[in-house]
Amino acid sequence: MIFYDCTHIERSKIHMNNFKDKIVELTDEYQPLFEKISRYIFENPELGGEEVLSAEYISNVLKEHNFKVETPYESLPTAVIGSYINDPAYENYAFLAEYDALPGYGENNNENAHACGHNWIAASMTGCAIVLSKISKELKINVHLIGTPAEETFGAKCNMIELGAFDNIDFAFQAHMDAKNNMYVYNLAMNAIEFTFRGVPSHASRAPEKGVNALDAVISMFVNVGLLRQQMPSKDRIHGIITNGGTVHNVIPDLAVCRFCMRSPEKSSLEVLKNKVINIAKAAALSTGCSLEYDFFENPFDNMLHIDSMISVTEENFNRFGVVDFAEKGFVGSPGSSDIGNVSYVCPTIYAEIGIDTPESFPIHSNKALEYADSQIAYDRMNQIIKGFCSTVVDISQNRELADKIKEEFKEKSSK
Structure with a gap:
C-alpha cells in the first residue's frame, strides 16, 4: 500500500x-x-x-x-x-x-x-x-x-x-x-534603424552629371522594401519615413536620411528581416554611388x-x-x-x-x-x-x- x-x-x-x-x-x-x-x-x-x-x-x-x-x-x-x-x-x-x-x-x-x-x-x-x-x-x-x-x-x-x-x-x-x-x-520583436546616404551636390540643371543623388538611394530603398513585402511572412511588419530628402529642388541632394522600423514575431525571424533591409540599403548605395551609414536609433525590443x-x-x-x-x-x-x-x-x-x-x-x-x-x-x-x-x-x-x-x-x- x-x-x-x-x-x-x-x-x-x-x-x-x-x-x-x-x-x-x-x-x-x-x-x-x-x-x-x-x-x-x-x-x-x-x-x-x-x-x-x-x-x-x-x-x-x-x-x-x-x-x-x-x-x-x-x-x-x-x-x-x-x-x-x-x-x-x-x-x-x-x-x-x-x-x-x-x-x-x-x-x-x-x-x-x-x-x-x-x-x-x-x-x-x-x-x-x-x-x-x-x-x-x-x-x-x-x-x-x-x-x-x-x-x-x-x-x-x-x-x-x-x-x-x-x-x-x-x-x-x-x-x-x-x-x-x-x-x-x-x-513583436522590433528593430529601428536610421539609414544615412551621402552623395555629391551639383546644380540639377547646369551639371547634373557631376552629382551623386542621395535622395535616389532613399527612393530606391523604399521601392525595394515595397517589393520585399510581397515575399515577407504575413506577421512581419516594415514601416518607414524620410527624415531628410534634400534642401532645394535645383540642387542634387548630397544627403538623404530615412528611418525604418522592422517587426517580427520572434527575435530569430527579426534578425532575418533586419539583414534583408540592411542589404537593400547597401544595394541602394551601390547602385547610386552613394556612401551609406546606419545605426539603431532606438533600443531593439x-x-x-x-x-x-x-x-x-x-x-x-x-x-x-x-x-x-x-x-x-x-x-x-x-x-x-x-x-x-x-x-x-x-x-x-x-x-x-x-x-x-x-x-x-x-x-x-x-x-x-x-x-x-x-x-x-x-x-x-x-x-x-x-x-x-x-x-x-x-x-x-x-x-x-x-x-x-x-x-x-x-x-x-x-x-x-
Missing part, C-alpha cells in the same frame, strides 16, 4: 492561505495610498526620460516603507530601484513600474497625458512591492520595485538590463490596463516569452479575486512592441494586459482613456491585481517544485 502525507499537504495549504489572507488585509489597508500614487502621477504627466516628479514621488513612498532606494540609477536620471532585502541568499521578486506619459492631448493637442494608464501601472506595481515587503521575511524572499522610464519612446528597460538592474532578479511581474484580460500578450507554468498559477490567483475570462493562448489581438519583452529573456516574466469594467473597451492612447485611467473603476481593478500578483508570489516562493518548473521552462524557451 502507498501512504500519502496528507497532513503535510493540508498544513502547506493552510500556511499559504494564511499568507494570502494577510495580503488581502494589507492591500485593503494601504489602498488609499495606492490610489494617491495613481492620482499624483496622473495629475503630473511627464514624457519619457523626463519623469522627475513621478520618480521622486515613488522613491519617497518606498523610503517611507523601509525600501532602500537608488535613483538616479546609473545614467538614467528618472529610473528607480527600490529594494527590500531580507537575506542576499533569498530569491528576488521584482515588480516593474512605468510612469511616462504621452504628448498631444488637451483642447489644443499640446498637453501631456496618461492615455496609456502608466499612472495605474506605477501605483499597482508599487502597491505589490509594499504589500509583499510586509510579509517578505516570513516568505523568505527579497522584494524589488523597478521603476523603468520611457516605455513609450526609447525603452529604458533595455538600458537597465545592460546596466545590470535585472542581474539578480528571479521573477518579474507587470500589469497594464487594456481592452481585454490577456496573459499571452503578442508583442524583443518579443514576449510566455512561461505557461507561471501564467497558469497567476491566472488562478487573478480568478480568485474576480479577474476572469482571460484570452486563450494563441490570441493575437493588435500586436505592438515593448521593452518588457527584453526582460522576459532575462528572467521568468509575467506581463498581463488587464481589462477594466468600463461601459466600453479601454481605448489606450485615446482621449477616452483619460476618463478611466485614474477612475474608481481603475482603482477597484488595481486592488484585485495587487492581491492576485502577491498571492502568486506566495505560491511560487512556498512551492520549490513550482519555482523550479518555472525556471526550467524559462531556460528552455529563452535559449532558443
Whole structure:
C-alpha cells in the first residue's frame, strides 16, 4: 500500500492561505495610498526620460516603507530601484513600474497625458512591492520595485538590463490596463534603424552629371522594401519615413536620411528581416554611388516569452479575486512592441494586459482613456491585481517544485 502525507499537504495549504489572507488585509489597508500614487502621477504627466516628479514621488513612498532606494540609477536620471532585502541568499521578486506619459492631448493637442494608464501601472506595481515587503521575511524572499522610464519612446528597460538592474532578479511581474484580460500578450520583436546616404551636390540643371543623388538611394530603398513585402511572412511588419530628402529642388541632394522600423514575431525571424533591409540599403548605395551609414536609433525590443507554468498559477490567483475570462493562448489581438519583452529573456516574466469594467473597451492612447485611467473603476481593478500578483508570489516562493518548473521552462524557451 502507498501512504500519502496528507497532513503535510493540508498544513502547506493552510500556511499559504494564511499568507494570502494577510495580503488581502494589507492591500485593503494601504489602498488609499495606492490610489494617491495613481492620482499624483496622473495629475503630473511627464514624457519619457523626463519623469522627475513621478520618480521622486515613488522613491519617497518606498523610503517611507523601509525600501532602500537608488535613483538616479546609473545614467538614467528618472529610473528607480527600490529594494527590500531580507537575506542576499533569498530569491528576488521584482515588480516593474512605468510612469511616462504621452504628448498631444488637451483642447489644443499640446498637453501631456496618461492615455496609456502608466499612472495605474506605477501605483499597482508599487502597491505589490509594499504589500509583499510586509510579509517578505516570513516568505523568505527579497522584494524589488523597478521603476523603468520611457516605455513609450526609447525603452529604458533595455538600458537597465545592460546596466545590470535585472542581474539578480528571479521573477518579474507587470500589469497594464487594456481592452481585454490577456496573459499571452503578442508583442513583436522590433528593430529601428536610421539609414544615412551621402552623395555629391551639383546644380540639377547646369551639371547634373557631376552629382551623386542621395535622395535616389532613399527612393530606391523604399521601392525595394515595397517589393520585399510581397515575399515577407504575413506577421512581419516594415514601416518607414524620410527624415531628410534634400534642401532645394535645383540642387542634387548630397544627403538623404530615412528611418525604418522592422517587426517580427520572434527575435530569430527579426534578425532575418533586419539583414534583408540592411542589404537593400547597401544595394541602394551601390547602385547610386552613394556612401551609406546606419545605426539603431532606438533600443531593439524583443518579443514576449510566455512561461505557461507561471501564467497558469497567476491566472488562478487573478480568478480568485474576480479577474476572469482571460484570452486563450494563441490570441493575437493588435500586436505592438515593448521593452518588457527584453526582460522576459532575462528572467521568468509575467506581463498581463488587464481589462477594466468600463461601459466600453479601454481605448489606450485615446482621449477616452483619460476618463478611466485614474477612475474608481481603475482603482477597484488595481486592488484585485495587487492581491492576485502577491498571492502568486506566495505560491511560487512556498512551492520549490513550482519555482523550479518555472525556471526550467524559462531556460528552455529563452535559449532558443
